[in-house]
Amino acid sequence: MKLTPSDSVLVTGGASGLGLATARALSATGAGVVVADLPGSAGASVADELPRAVFAPADVRNEEQVRAAVEQATGLGSLRVVVSCAGVATPGRILSRKGVHSLDAFRTVVEINLVGTFNVLRLAAEAMTANEPLDGDRGIVVMTASVAAYDGQVGQAAYASSKGGVAALTITAARDLAQHQIRVATIAPGVMETPMMAGLGEEVRSSLEALVPHPARLGRPEEYAMLVEHLVANPLLNGEVVRLDGALRMPPR
Numbered sequence: 001m002k003l004t005p006s007d008s009v010l011v012t013g014g015a016s017g018l019g020l021a022t023a024r025a026l027s028a029t030g031a032g033v034v035v036a037d038l039p040g041s042a043g044a045s046v047a048d049e050l051p052r053a054v055f056a057p058a059d060v061r062n063e064e065q066v067r068a069a070v071e072q073a074t075g076l077g078s079l080r081v082v083v084s085c086a087g088v089a090t091p092g093r094i095l096s097r098k099g100v101h102s103l104d105a106f107r108t109v110v111e112i113n114l115v116g117t118f119n120v121l122r123l124a125a126e127a128m129t130a131n132e133p134l135d136g137d138r139g140i141v142v143m144t145a146s147v148a149a150y151d152g153q154v155g156q157a158a159y160a161s162s163k164g165g166v167a168a169l170t171i172t173a174a175r176d177l178a179q180h181q182i183r184v185a186t187i188a189p190g191v192m193e194t195p196m197m198a199g200l201g202e203e204v205r206s207s208l209e210a211l212v213p214h215p216a217r218l219g220r221p222e223e224y225a226m227l228v229e230h231l232v233a234n235p236l237l238n239g240e241v242v243r244l245d246g247a248l249r250m251p252p253r
Contacts, residue, residue, distance in 0.1 A: 001080065001135045001232055005052075008032040008076035010069060012060050012086040012120055015041035017194035018144065019085030021221035022228050026083075027053060032076025036060075036069040037086070052076065060086045060116030063123070070127050078131045081232055082124040083142045087113045087162075091155040106158040113162035114169075117143050121173060121184070129180050136235055138181045142228055143170065145188040145241060151250035163188070167241045174239030183238040185231045190245025192219040213247040 003009070009026045013019035014035035027033045027050040035050075037043040039057040047055040054076070056069035073079045090109050094101045121141050128139035145166040152160025166186060174184040191197065191208045197218065209217050227244055231237050 001137045001140065001235065003029040003031040003080060003232070004134075005030040005032075006077045007080040007134070008034065008073045008078065009081040009083070010034045010036060010056075010073040010079060010120075010124065011083045012036045012058070012069075012116075014085065015043040015046050017085065018189070018192065018221050018224045019083070020046060021225040022083050022085065023050065023053070025222070025225035025229055026081060026232075027051065031080070032073070034069055034073040034076065036066075060084070060120055061111050063119060066119050066123050070123050074127055074130075078134075079124065079127050080131065080134065080137075080139045081142070081228075082120060082139070083144075083228055084117045084120050085144050086116060086120075087144060089156075089159050092158060093155050094157050101157060106161075109158035110162045110165070113159070114165040117166050118169065121169075125177055125180065125182050128182050133181050136181065137183055140183040140185065140232055141173070141177075142231055143184070143186040145170075145186050147188055147190045147243060147245050147248060147250055149188055149241075150243075153250055154253040170241050171239040178238075183235075185237050185239070186241040187224060187227055187231075188241050188243045188245070189224060190219055190243070190248040190250075192224065193221060211248055211250070212245070215246055217246075219244060219246065 011023045014023040015037035033053040036056040036058045043055040047053040058065035131138040146163040148160040149163040149167040170186040
């Protein structure tokens with residue numbers, strides 16, 4: 001599917017990291033871009049730097065806010081591409097010196113990463129059904145999982161569970177939406193240069209880079225965006241989870 005200026009895209013978590021790189025890349029197609037992120041984010045500034053972009057303050061768990069973001073996108077053109085990058089990675093062991101893992105903390109991670117992703121998926125798909133097919137597709141939704149869905153480390157119970165749910169959602173969503181000519185695919189990044197990693201010291205960063213067979217470095221947000229662009233362009237990529245990790249397999253810790 002080739003985007004045109006009469007189309008629009010919606011990127012959640014679009015104010016930073018993977019979402020920011022994706023918003024910039026898709027904006028270069030001429031399509032309108034909705035940058036959806038939390039009200040206190042840099043989303044408004046990001047939208048200002050792009051030629052046809054607007055900021056949609058939204059918590060992905062909130063139906064009304066996500067619906068409003070989708071409506072902003074359809075106001076810019078036919079909503080063809082939705083990329084879900086919003087997420088959190090709150091760590092915590094099931095049992096630790098601090099006690100048992102907080103149920104509220106676990107629930108929050110799952111609600112943002114999994115329930116929020118599903119909320120965006122369902123409302124975007126609803127809007128896409130109004131589109132005329134373009135190159136055989138009415139649209140595509142790209143979700144974000146993680147290598148933690150397969151190689152969850154110590155302290156990643158909540159995060160790995162949420163991302164495993166996104167990975168499992170991919171094939172059933174693609175099958176559900178096939179009759180509407182809407183594709184669904186997921187990217188499972190490895191260790192990436194994102195704000196989540198910014199607080200790590202140089203020693204931790206170097207140790208993570210050493211785990212990656214080739215190239216032995218952190219992934220770049222632009223490389224995630226490149227894969228999004230390919231998923232959009234390749235009509236046979238549907239129902240698939242693609243690891244973007246340099247052959248990384250995470251150790252237990």
